[in-house]
Amino acid sequence: MKRAVILLSGGLDSTTTLYLAKRNGHVLTALIFDYHQRHKKEIKAATKIVELNKINRHFVRTAFSWTHSSLTDKKKHVPENRNLVTQVIPSTYVAGRNIVFLSYAFSLAESIGAKKVFIGAHVQDYSGYPDCRPEFLRNFERAANSGMKSGDIKIEAPLINKNKKEIITLGLKLKVPFEHTWSCYEGGIKPCGKCDSCRFRIKAFEELELVDPLLRK
């Protein structure tokens, strides 16, 4: 049995990764984090995706109480209409987030006998977030394995070289229910349309001459 762990945020990328991994025959356990992000909407989305796919899941409730990120501190503003081609790390950066998430994922993987950890990291993210870079993922895989009993768990980031348009195209083929995913950094009734995450998503749907189902609802 091809057991694997998937880091599931409830966003478009990790959900597409889940459908891809499942299509390729993996028996998945989803790992979902409540890390005091600005809203619970993405956690609800992740839970819905898990239910639709009838897969196992674990929740980790934690906090990065010391960080100064606009993604975890509601008193701060999420940047709006930012230059998306800049290489500047945005204020939504949470120090060490994927390092912590992957650490738990490796712990879970070893405990359930899974040999793969899936993550939805990709090329557009790592222009801004250092913990989405392929170099980081490779280094982390080596480090974690050198500190574990099993020592043979792989990180799979199948979207790493894709942009958002290519991810949506793949998602459409895999019948990903985009209407149940949530990418916006804010937790409104509809996506704000102004944060980086919304803008990458809306732009990609537009380029494909499609309307994001979240905007249709």
Next chain:
Amino acid sequence: MKRAVILLSGGLDSTTTLYLAKRNGHVLTALIFDYHQRHKKEIKAATKIVELNKINRHFVRTAFSWTHSSLTDKKKHVPENRNLVTQVIPSTYVAGRNIVFLSYAFSLAESIGAKKVFIGAHVQDYSGYPDCRPEFLRNFERAANSGMKSGDIKIEAPLINKNKKEIITLGLKLKVPFEHTWSCYEGGIKPCGKCDSCRFRIKAFEELELVDPLLRK
């Protein structure tokens, strides 16, 4: 200012590391984990050490709910009178524990502008626990830095090549209040004397012709 984070369990090793780092002029922030270990006694010990030294501290409450470790599952038995020179990983191993702990420590370090993370890992531990090995610590340092904004945080494991006897000798010089530390895997009134952690500690005090102050109380 030489800011640093220290992973503090409340045991003899991490407490000695704290006194050493402080003596060497570091301004410390302690990171203490409540990860559903068998008892709260070591957390109380860590809190006491923090109070005695008047340093900042952060708590992380988490769980490794999926692990099968005798250190987090009270229904299991902690091994007693085990062969201490074996290389077999004991049932007290918690999958990925130091990987998770170091991940949080790097997140905290970057957030407060600290350039060092102190950990009390040492030679006797890494015979059994893979996440105490020097190779793992080096790999993790490289990995974490490649996934962070700062990228220049160092892991300091000053006890790495010492055995318990040498650690106690160093602690005595540094006036470490061993009576306020707690090493036993069980949470009794006195240390059980049978778990690996007790036996390494008792043996080392005996070799130095001293009595562990915890046994005197």
